[in-house]
Amino acid sequence: MGLETFASLAAFCGEFIATPRTIGSLIPSSGWLARHIARQVPETDDGYVIELGAGTGAITRALEQQLSNPDRLVCVERSATLVTRLRRHFPQRCIIEGDAGQLGELLRSQLGADMRISHIVSSLPLRSLAPPLVAAISQEVQQLLPDNGHYIQFTYHIGDPGDSAPPGFRRLGTSRVWGNLPPARVDVFTPERSETADLASAA
Template sequence: MQLLAKLSSTTLFLQELVNAPRQVGAILPSSKNLAAAMARWLPEDSNTFALELGPGTGVVTQALIERGLPEDRLIAIERSPKMADHLRSRFPRAKIITGDAFQLDKLLKKYSRHATQIGVVFSSLPLLNFKPAIADDLAKKIRATLAPNGKLVQYSYHLGNKQPKAAAHFSYVASDLIWANLPPARVSVYQK
């Protein structure tokens, strides 16, 4: 059954990659190693909510739940209706919102009454694919969404130490290179 689910997720990912390559922003789903590196930044406070931007087929989502996030404490925004439906079937107690993460302020206001309790944002969005002004606007919205001392956990395929476009609105906490991912990725963590 797990193999069938994995094949289904991979097939869906590849279909969406062909249909909207700039939106997907990756050539393969994130590895379990990358997902685990992101999930390790999950706050220990079980009363906080986690917001996931661009969850795709749910590799990071699964890692967050395996790390201890109660499924009903997850809010995810996925642009692809097919992927959002897939996530709803995999994680029925999570709040999956179909929409553009760049409109997260409006989407959270409309669809989630827990938007004021977000302690961490996990972003799989391909920010390097967007113009600086658009990425900067998203960073401001993420910052406004986070509780005091909340964290932004972002990965990118840019392995250098160049600060990502969202970094100007946060304090740098840490970063880690994940070589066991195709392609290798950098997980960067920032705090409000």
């Protein structure tokens, strides 16, 4: 194990011990999982790609390599310790420290009110977070994405999700990464807006 890999693992484990519910796993995402998630995002596009819960940067690195214009990538991380590491290792990227429950406010303060977001990639452990926070995050993501936008979420709960999807979303696809430890499931969703909400927003 290289020195940098060991340092990343130590930092991640330290955050897990301090706040296990907001980290979700003792082990960072593997390269296999990171690359699989990154492949869900098109190489070229004109919208921002937002990464939630960037952690030690495994998925950040894969997204950088996937995107023809890495300046599209914006990372959001709640842990001040991990934000410091991310800014050191990704000095050219926009790394925002903050809570995804206030995602819209965080992004508008950095990118401006006329930002266009095409993809939101989430590593947040939604199954271990408090339900009100999960609801707030889901609502923020749904409001920020356009009708053809994609919300990519991975989970260590690899069971069959059926047709279930977060409120306000429609499932586009599900895949599993068995090479990760533990194995992970990657879900892709798109916003599904009710006719009532569409009329209200148009009024």
